Amino acid sequence: MKRIAPLAAVFALAACGQGGTTGGDAGDADTASDPLVYQGAITVLQPTQRDSAGLCAFVAESYPPQCEGLPVAGWEWDAVEHEEAQGVRWGTFVVTGTFDGKQFTLTEDPLLLSEVDPADYQPAEPEIGEPAEDLTAAELTAIADDMGERFPATVFGGGADEAHGVALVDALLVTPEMWAYAEDNFPEDAVAFTAVLQPVE
Known part of the structure; x- marks a missing residue:
């Protein structure tokens, strides 16, 4: 991607x-509360x-x-x-x-x-943690591709950030469902997001 x-x-x-x-x-x-x-x-x-x-x-x-x-x-x-x-x-x-x-x-x-x-x-810089596992560039690219396939309405790009060992996913916006999917399906801190639209605090 x-x-x-x-x-x-x-x-x-x-x-x-x-x-x-x-x-x-x-x-x-809380996805059951007021929408972001x-x-x-x-x-x-x-x-x-x-x-x-x-x-x-x-x-x-x-x-x-x-x-x-x-x-x-x-x-x-x-x-x-x-x-x-x-x-x-x-x-x-x-x-x-x-x-x-x-x-x-x-x-x-x-x-x-x-x-x-x-x-x-301007979009905020991605918050990149310490990935729990060392993944190859191919594995990170596959993660970014999976996020794009799962959330085609909001994800428009992404790929392997080998310097930080994460899959960097470019999104229009990031929903709680996207965070939950990443946390449930991939190693801890393996996914980082950039987003054009940010939640209003």
């Missing part, structure tokens, strides 16, 4: 077009063949841009400044909302990234 730099794509798009690990607290959340609220800077795009906007961690370098985004409920293009070309609408925003396993639902109005300090919304 190829790793990519999500915010590099976001800021590249912002320049030409318009517009972490989640901490251990996310893994400790996530926030971060990301490209929102709606292609001509879809009837809803999507959150895009990775954007193809084309004009108009393209992506397969996570559906976002509550989005109104008429309420935000955005770019539009050939029927495609897009922009880069700070979004806040919840995730139900299928779609992201806004809980606050989006903010244009150009109107805030982007440094305030």
Whole structure:
């Protein structure tokens, strides 16, 4: 699975077009309680063949841009400044909302990234512990691939971080279910996450 730099794509798009690990607290959340609220800077795009906007961690370098985004409920293009070309609408925003396993639902109005300090919304550095087992690069890659297959809506990349001995998984956001799956199926501290959207404390 190829790793990519999500915010590099976001800021590249912002320049030409318009517009972490989640901490251990996310893994400790009670999934039966109120849903986690996530926030971060990301490209929102709606292609001509879809009837809803999507959150895009990775954007193809084309004009108009393209992506397969996570559906976002509550989005109104008429309420935000955005770019539009050939029927495609897009922009880069700070979004806040919840995730139900299928779609992201806004809980606050989006903010244009150009109107805030982007440094305030960069993904946190991954929290890497001391892996309980020494795993090969192939084993770590297989773990990252497994996470992507298990959680295709949120995981968009990953691979072996041989320097730290972990599988580094790139995600749109990290849910309690993702933490639980990693803890239940792989050696302790074998998985580390980077996430575009972070839980709001």
